Amino acid sequence: RNYSDPSKKFIKFNDVVEQRRAEARRSLVVQVNSESSFSELYGYCSKYAPIKDVYHYRNTEKEHFMLIEFETEENVKEVLQVCSSHQKDLDVMPIQSPFLWFKAAANNKETYKVPSSKSLATKDGITVIDDDILFEELLNCETMSNQMQLLYERTKLNDLGIRLRFMVARQFEVIFKSLYANAVVHPFGSSVNGFGKMGCDLDLVLTNDLTEEMSGAGRRLVFQEKRVEGGARAGGGGASARQLELLGALLELRVPGAAAVRRVLAARVPILKCAHVLAAASVDLCCTNTSGVYMSELLWMFGSLDPRVRPLTFAVRRWATAVGLTNPHPGRWITNFPLTLMVLFFLQQKRKTGFILPSVRFLVSKAGKQDIRIAEENINCTFLRDLNKLPQETYGQCEEDLETLLLQFFEFYAQFDFQEKAISINEGVPVRKPNALPLYIVNPLEQALNVSRNVSYEECERLKLEVRNAAWQLEAELEGKKEEDWGLLGLIERKGSRGLKKLLR
Amino acid sequence: RNYSDPSKKFIKFNDVVEQRRAEARRSLVVQVNSESSFSELYGYCSKYAPIKDVYHYRNTEKEHFMLIEFETEENVKEVLQVCSSHQKDLDVMPIQSPFLWFKAAANNKETYKVPSSKSLATKDGITVIDDDILFEELLNCETMSNQMQLLYERTKLNDLGIRLRFMVARQFEVIFKSLYANAVVHPFGSSVNGFGKMGCDLDLVLTNDLTEEMSGAGRRLVFQEKRVEGGARAGGGGASARQLELLGALLELRVPGAAAVRRVLAARVPILKCAHVLAAASVDLCCTNTSGVYMSELLWMFGSLDPRVRPLTFAVRRWATAVGLTNPHPGRWITNFPLTLMVLFFLQQKRKTGFILPSVRFLVSKAGKQDIRIAEENINCTFLRDLNKLPQETYGQCEEDLETLLLQFFEFYAQFDFQEKAISINEGVPVRKPNALPLYIVNPLEQALNVSRNVSYEECERLKLEVRNAAWQLEAELEGKKEEDWGLLGLIERKGSRGLKKLLR
């Protein structure tokens, strides 16, 4: 594994996203009876348009679905035109979206031929790996670095998971299309930032920014707009809260698959939560929060700069869950996003051989005209987008393996002066804390904000304690020999269940 | 005036509606500075597409608007593509609809040539005639029949009024398009039934009925729908009430021009009320009430069968308002719709020379296969649609003038046995009342229902009294000579203001 192959070109985040969006536009999700509906569905659809691939998955209710990717977007339109229908039912206001189901044939005699070369690209493609299997595999690894790499590979959000998330975004776009000019629904957060694990939530943002052309100065006919009192991003009660309530009603009453819709209007960025039962994802939807997308871009870039970043982050996050530092519910504790910033910050520290990751400040200094992005509320999200332009000596400059980095991570934070210093990936070095909050992690895009302002004194103390524990544990490990829960296993097994598991093995 | 010209062919209601809908699709409504913006707007738009006609009007706030009809629907699309823009404003979520405004030119030097043959088709085209002017004109009529004809011509909903109503329907359709498959918004009630006066409210129904093709049996890919608990037309709390609430939020937050949105969920057919400030109309929107559209078709057909029907109805309705029988607010009194049925019923009575209007039963008996219509809740709305197929001896068979018919109307109801009999335009003759409600007027499409079930005993007594008064007044008139408030004037001036008006003249 060569950590800084000079021939390897970086892809841009926007290109990856555009590719995923295009993929979603040429795909349909079809509910079927079972895995074995494949040949019938394949035969039926391929009569009308060429199929690229078919992916099978089940949702939480164990219903079966196939995601079909056609060759072109036009294919999907044609297929929908000639093969799709609505159920005639007066109790339902029909709607069209890329989520369908496959009705039984009227006459059973029709048979479909499927080329023998064709089979399902995935079966049960979004099942989260069982802990027992994972731990067994980890137990059988050669080294702890291998364990970390394996944990990453086995638990990261896979291709089908990403496809489905873009299908949901596409569905929302299709349904909101006539309500918002130029509406685009963007996945952000862990679904696209490269740090997502299987089953992570799906963060979506509805934007309808206008292109220069759409607001052309020479054009004199201007669409009448709907002006509602209050600011666009204002919290409770304002226009944006009401827009969000409207979106909530739309999810509840019009979006197939959306269920259990809840409004969280009190948050800094008000959101709608819902379950998407057809795509097996929990969705958080917000409005006009494009800085969230740029944040995801930034994290994605850091993750792609060096192949050790993501496995290391996965190990740290899994450890944090195991020791109870993080927790699926919101509260006075740290969450995955600030934890990720802590890992990035650690990797920005200067080593004898150079840097693994550059600072955001450095990325900003390398930005060109084409990198200028100003999000709502004038948030400056300008930084270099094309990583190929980054001097090679500014990243990936050291040969430490994952195991060593993990130990160094714990040692670094075991000695970090949380009392006086803030963590800032903008600077890449500890900076003075501007206030007395227990944990201070600078928001990289809004540097006046602390992304861990919710963390209590007690939780911060626990964090300090647990990094020290982890450092001791790993140091002891390096001296001893492989035990039953050697290496990573000792860090990521839930403390409570460890004794029991040992007995059962 | 020949009341039964055999060469005159009747147009079908659906053809009229389709024509109006097509007109709306090739039209735009543009807010302008003033009437004199005409040449600039004309010059600007006609550079891009051929214009058929431009109509000017003002809304209640005295803002100026131009309705532009282009030659084709394609023209509108082109014009929107090349000349329209959005205002860049982060506080507003942009939306596209056929309502626009005309921005000032960036450079004032551009001049536009308008062919001298071209001028505004209307100026101030939807202003309601002032009562003083109307009464002056009525005073100067030759006969009372002339007065009735004039009242009709001067107060009926005019072409531009109808165009604007179809523009609002079109706007709703465009905005709801992606939310409801095959969504059609139909004007119904007095906006299209031929009995509407200038400024009457705009009744709209959102339907999204599927065509046979859209629910084709052979098609096996079926769109996932959104099923919400409760019946489609159920009153409060059910699915339809929530759908209506969603529509209310859409009107409030997304539809340019819609203001003062109120929900009336308790009614038999729950509705949303709003003002459309750009089209200067009060709107009542409901869902899936297609029987309302068929009702409008039925009334429209009766109105077009004989040219005396509408002027007579206008006189009766104006009289009812003047004596306070009807009233803009809902309550325990009669409304325009049942009053219209009373006029139709009166005209269905057999005369020496034959019938002026046939019964609904007769129209049903002449219906063919192509006339079958089943509305929601299995309401049978089947009746003959093509009036050309009606035998000539079944309608328009008498030469009585309007004046005579009006007198006969009052005499007929002065003697009507409201105690024992119900009014049924289905039968065309009085039928037994099935219950003891003071006034019983059978709903022609749902014969188990009484459209005047809300009318109280007191209001019914007032109705009886006022028709007797009117009959006496007209009989006296016919014997006497033209006075200051002769003929129709005596019937339609508000009682309170009559004395005062006389003094001021």
Ligand SMILES: Nc1nc2c(ncn2[C@@H]2O[C@H](COP(=O)(O)OP(=O)(O)OP(=O)(O)O)[C@@H](O)[C@H]2O)c(=O)[nH]1
């Ligand atoms: N500016 C800012 N952005 C945040 C904050 N918390 C979360 N975000 C952004 O919102 C995105 C989604 O938030 P989360 O869903 O909580 O985190 P995530 O990165 O998606 O990780 P998981 O959902 O836990 O897998 C993050 O990736 C950040 O870009 C915050 O406190 N401040």
Ligand SMILES: Nc1nc2c(ncn2[C@@H]2O[C@H](COP(=O)(O)OP(=O)(O)OP(=O)(O)O)[C@@H](O)[C@H]2O)c(=O)[nH]1
């Ligand atoms: N079945 C039924 N339909 C009604 C009833 N009231 C009104 N309608 C229908 O709904 C339409 C609109 O009602 P309204 O707006 O009250 O009456 P309108 O005929 O439009 O007359 P104005 O609005 O007063 O000009 C009517 O034309 C009827 O077709 C009723 O009690 N029963």
Ligand SMILES: [Mg+2]
């Ligand atoms: Mg997330």
Ligand SMILES: [Mg+2]
């Ligand atoms: Mg009406």
